[in-house]
Amino acid sequence: MALQLASADNFLYFTADIAFWVHCGSSDKVPDIESMWDIARTGITHRAEEVSTQYRLIATERVRAELNVVLGPWRPVGQSPVQARGRCFSVTADPELVAAVAEHERSKSQQLVISWDEQRRQQQRRQMCSLLLNPLQATAWWLLDNPDKVSEVLEVAKTFQEVQNILEPATTPSESAGKLVDELLTTKDEALRAGAIHTLKKFFLSYGREDLAAQLQVFDDQACDTARQRTGSPTSPDKA
Known part of the structure; x- marks a missing residue:
């Protein structure tokens, strides 16, 4: 009997050539012979698809072998008195679909390799950046790779030091926390300056x-003087 079995690939099916046997135990509700075969076929199909849906369409031989393990023993079908067992002779699939699935697998494998290679390159770049900004480590790594060139270590170390001197300024932040605070305390925006002074005092x-x-307090006094100058208020009680 040829059965269409679902695969792990959506809407793609195996064709399995399966022989099966059926018997019915003692029961008052023994079905007729045609119903027995239908029940047995349903049970065999369900058992077979528990295996086939775990595999992609390219794994026909693996599915055949697994089916013979699963279908070999007698097992009852649901709550019926019918028991069934089977044997799978072959599992096939449409060659064009198998080729398409195989190509998809190759494509996924290539993408995975590319992803791994990119991750490796990113890690190498990070390591290289770290070494270029650390002459001691860079020189040590060079010496590990060139143990027979000890006489050149000094020159190599000087080279790495020069490289660090060139690259490090570009990695130094142009802004500092102190500079930002200075800008807040000297800003012409009185509300912003007053808020900054109040917050820093509390901190x-x-x-x-x-x-x-x-x-x-120096910045607070400057703010008060500026406010008096704008409003024309006296700067001291003696001038009132």
């Missing part, structure tokens, strides 16, 4: 740095 005081909080 310093929370860590017990009254000395740093006191230094902010």
Whole structure:
């Protein structure tokens, strides 16, 4: 009997040549002979697809071998009194579909290799960047690869040091935390400056740095002077 069995590839099927046997135990509800064969065929198909759906269309021989393991023993079919067993003689699939699935597998394998290669290259780039900015490690790696060239170590180390001097400034951030704070404290935006002073004071005081909080008073006084100049208010009680 030829059975169409689903594969792991959606909508693609194996064709399995399976012989099966059926018998019915003692029961008051023995079905007629045609129903017995239908029940047995259904049970065999379900058991077979438990195997076939685990494999892609290219694995026909593997499926055949697995089916003979699964279908060999007598087993009851559902809640019926019918038992069935089977033997698979061959499993085939459409050659064009098998070729398409095989090509898809090759494509996936190639993409995986490309992905691994790219990850390896990225790791090598990170390692190289780290070495170029660390002359000691770079020289050590060079010496490991060239143990017979100890006399050249000094020259190599100087070269790596020069490379670091060229590359490191480009990796140094152009902004620093101190510069950003300075800009906040000297900004012409009075509301922004006042908010920055207030926040910094609270921060310093929370860590017990009254000395740093006191230094902010200079900026606070400057802000007050600026405000008085704009409003025409006197700068001291004596001028009131």
